Amino acid sequence: MxxxxxxxxxxxxxxxxxxxxxxxxxxxxxxxxxxxxxxxxADAVTQRLRDALDLGDTGYTPPDPGLRDAFAAYAQRRFDWTVQPDRIRSTCDVMMGVVEILRAVIAPGDRVIVTPPVYPPFYDCVKEAGGVVERVPLVDVDGSWALDLDGIERSLAAGARAVLLCNPHNPTGTVHARAALARLAEIAAAHGAVVVSDEIHAPLVQPGVPYTPFLAASPEAAEIGYTVTSASKAYNLAGLKCAIMVTASEQTAAVVRALPPEVEWRTGLFGALAGVAAWSQDxxxxxxxxxxxxxxxxxxxxxxxxxxxxxxxxxxxxxxxxxxxxxxxxxxxxxxxxxxxxxxxxxxxxxxxxxxxxxxxxxxxxxxxxxxxxxxxxxxxxxxx
CATH class of the missing domain: 3.90.1150.10 (Aspartate Aminotransferase, domain 1)
Structure with missing residues (x-):
């Protein structure tokens, strides 16, 4: 059709x-x-926000505004990815989530790998979290962009403690292959490192292009990975301020649960309401x-x-x-x-x-x-x- x-x-x-x-x-x-x-x-988003305005529903964001169940259903429906709702926590935006997770998993001065050319705030977020940017550029493989897995392995072996991944990649629009993500997880796990994956562009993968959320790439990815995402890019909701942090293991979930309460309090109510509507089947x-x-x-x-x-x-x-x-x-x-x-x-x-x-x-x-x-x-x- x-x-x-x-x-x-x-x-x-x-x-x-x-x-x-x-x-x-x-x-x-x-x-x-x-x-x-x-x-x-989207009509469902407009109607949900209009209803909130009619009610004067402009107060504080509740502990569970429905984001967890909405995203879990969305991930299953759109990505064939099973997410446990109790391993989702919200925050203000994706970069805030990235910074808070990095702060929790690295020590000041630790090196964090980025894969340029890459979204400019990545550089600032690593520094804000107390880390030092380590650049491992994408490589050109037969006319397509790919992760330099050998370069990432060398950096991790030399002491880098985390990889800040863009999946799908901004600005190239590259959708990393499942095998590459699984290998990245294997390398990171072998060196005691973590992967923080910005997946804000995931809803915008074109039909027919296989997409793999990092946490679903392999058992190792589920153990050492953190995903931060939002409805904001696909549904044009950036000004409403809402993102989620997703984990797939008890160890990583414990890290996110231990983040300060203020991290979650920063979630915008309108962002949460709009996100639930965006992730609905409507x-x-x-x-x-x-x-x-x-x-x-x-x-x-x-x-x-x-x-x-x-x-x-x-x-x-x-x-x-x-x-x-x-x-x-x-x-x-x-x-x-x-x-x-x-x-x-x-x-x-x-x-x-x-x-x-x-x-x-x-x-x-x-x-x-x-x-x-x-x-x-x-x-x-x-x-x-």
Missing amino acids: TIAPLQALPLDQLRRRSSTKWRTYPEDVLPLFVAETDFPL SDAWLDALLAALDRNRRLLAELLAEHLPEARYRMPDAGYLAWVDLRDLGWGDDPAGRILRDARVALNRGPTFGDEGHGHVRINLGCAPEVLTEAVQRIAALRG
């Missing part, structure tokens, strides 16, 4: 929003940077329509670049709505997003913020109308002269 793509809202309506995407730059700039999307919310059709829209746009970007910017190198992401594009052959320097913003009036994420591997690259947000994406690429191509 063909699923009709979700339709983005018109620009004049979007420009009335007050979020970062629409308030950072003047109106002549097309904003394709921060991870917000241009689609209407929102599945909306998510499927969103995935169809993103599939259309990731393919459209390939066509647009081939036609207008043939020097650009782009691999279609298997997950998410973020495209990692190599513009080095255009000769626009290490940070082409700066020139693109100034001269084309298109805001993209700056490649170098993702690590040294991002020099000459940009990250493009595909969560928009096809017409917006088309105009953005045409504006950028006009800079070629």
Whole structure:
């Protein structure tokens, strides 16, 4: 059955929003940077929030707002992943969960592996947790990105204590293979290390692409892994502040249970209410329509670049709505997003913020109308002269 793509809202309506995407730059700039999307919310989410407003339901978040059961059912339905609800705890956002878990499992000065090019806050979160960033970049294997498992093993053997994983990976949209995740868990377990997996982009894996939650990759992964995730990226709920920390063993569950109560108190009530609605079956059709829209746009970007910017190198992401594009052959320097913003009036994420591997690259947000994406690429191509 063909699923009709979700339709983005018109620009004049979007420009009335007050979020970062629409308030950072003047109106002549097309904003394709921060991870917000241009689609209407899922109906179930809108209705749940509207009901809360009608009731004046704006108080403190209760100990169990329904997130545990909602996510466990969602994980089973969408990922074939069995999660025990009592091994889920909430917090404000994914990066806060990452920091608090790292603080609990490393000592000050311990090295934490990241796999660049990677989500820029990873670097700051490791430092905030008292760790030291150890870079083990992704490797290119037959035209696809993959974890450098040999490099990770060397770093762990040399004393690194944790791996901060992005699964699926941001900004490349790579979905790590089950075998690679199982091997990562085996390596980490052998060296007494842990893996903290940011899985916020998991709902956005394209149909037909096998996806494995880290904790489900192997018995070793279940023993040494922590997953932090949220409905915020897929369902455009970042401002409502809610994430969950998931464990699969008694040892790791004990670590999360021992986190200070304030970690859970920081969960936003509206974020929790919206998350429960997003993870319900009532929102599945909306998510499927969103995935169809993103599939259309990731393919459209390939066509647009081939036609207008043939020097650009782009691999279609298997997950998410973020495209990692190599513009080095255009000769626009290490940070082409700066020139693109100034001269084309298109805001993209700056490649170098993702690590040294991002020099000459940009990250493009595909969560928009096809017409917006088309105009953005045409504006950028006009800079070629």
